[in-house]
């Protein structure tokens with residue numbers, strides 16, 4: 001999925017930073033803003049028990065399928081009307097193949113969001129919209145009559161989300177749909193089987209909570225906390241509202257708003273995406289971080305300036321005198337920064353109302369060795385919050 005802020009292309013750099021600084025390949029790694037699960041998969045491969053969190057339901061479902069599970073689901077309780085191919089394919093593929101044969105039908109999702117629906121929006125072609133409606137209705141039915149387990153349910157929904165995204169009639173995100181069907185949106189929906197990341201370790205988990213609330217609830221200690229928050233004002237809840245609705249399948253419970261059919265206004269507005277609250281939110285998050293290491297991903301054009309972030313991380317790092325190095329000096333500094341030139345995320349091309357300033361920005365990977373994996377002393381917490389306040393008045 002072409003997801004805003006996905007770290008898929010940065011995985012080699014992330015792995016290199018962790019290895020060069022000797023971050024152990026064991027213990028629990030908490031991915032607090034997990035998105036597509038790309039980094040969680042890397043951390044599983046690295047040998048960690050991974051806990052992945054994201055408060056968007058589509059991201060949670062994806063992480064429940066790819067991170068929480070170590071292998072493909074088997075569907076032992078499900079009876080399909082057609083049982084052909086049962087010995088020729090893994091059972092999960094037979095289940096997808098069955099869903100793939102459903103002809104489609106009308107329903108609320110189709111009416112609100114698909115070509116030919118009564119609301120006039122066209123995020124999906126008529127044919128794909130009708131089929132998505134019936135496929136999701138069927139998965140919901142199987143769950144309600146307990147023919148599938150919760151993990152089988154999440155895997156199926158994650159496969160539908162990924163497959164639907166490939167035929168969506170948008171420029172990239174769901175802030176708007178295109179007036180005419182683009183070529184990929186005209187292709188028939190093809191259900192893809194997502195592969196959970198294999199791992200010899202048990203105990204992987206997925207959470208769907210506000211990051212700070214989760215940190216307060218789960219005391220750790222963790223080997224590593226990976227923090228990859230939004231860095232600009234784009235709200236994921238608005239940009240991916242269709243995927244959220246496909247994940248929750250709750251369109252009968254709200255009135256889609258405006259031209260684009262957004263979910264209710266109060267849905268998840270992230271404090272990290274508002275200039276007025278982002279720094280306070282980081283301060284609070286770091287004061288709850290109980291881990292050996294924190295790896296922080298951010299962008300040099302982010303809402304919180306790099307210098308501020310480094311000071312916040314310096315306050316929780318394990319050196320009394322914080323040495324902040326912009327060159328990565330493995331094993332020597334308690335806070336180190338790696339800068340990676342990064343192609344800017346573009347939802348669409350330049351046009352008369354918008355010209356992007358530059359194609360490249362810098363992605364920052366800031367690794368901090370923390371003072372202690374036990375809860376921060378009150379001195380450190382006070383230092384952190386007063387630093388946060390000083391900084392916010394200075395910025």
Ligand SMILES: C[S@@+](CC[C@H](N)C(=O)[O-])C[C@H]1O[C@@H](n2cnc3c(N)ncnc32)[C@H](O)[C@@H]1O
Pocket residue numbers: 003004005006007008032033034035036037038039053054055056059209210211212228229230231236270271272
């Ligand atoms: C930069 S993206 C993470 C990308 C991810 N690392 C990947 O590679 O796919 C930021 C994520 O933070 C999530 N998010 C924003 N605010 C949050 C909050 N308060 N609690 C939990 N998740 C949040 C968004 O839903 C989004 O998926």
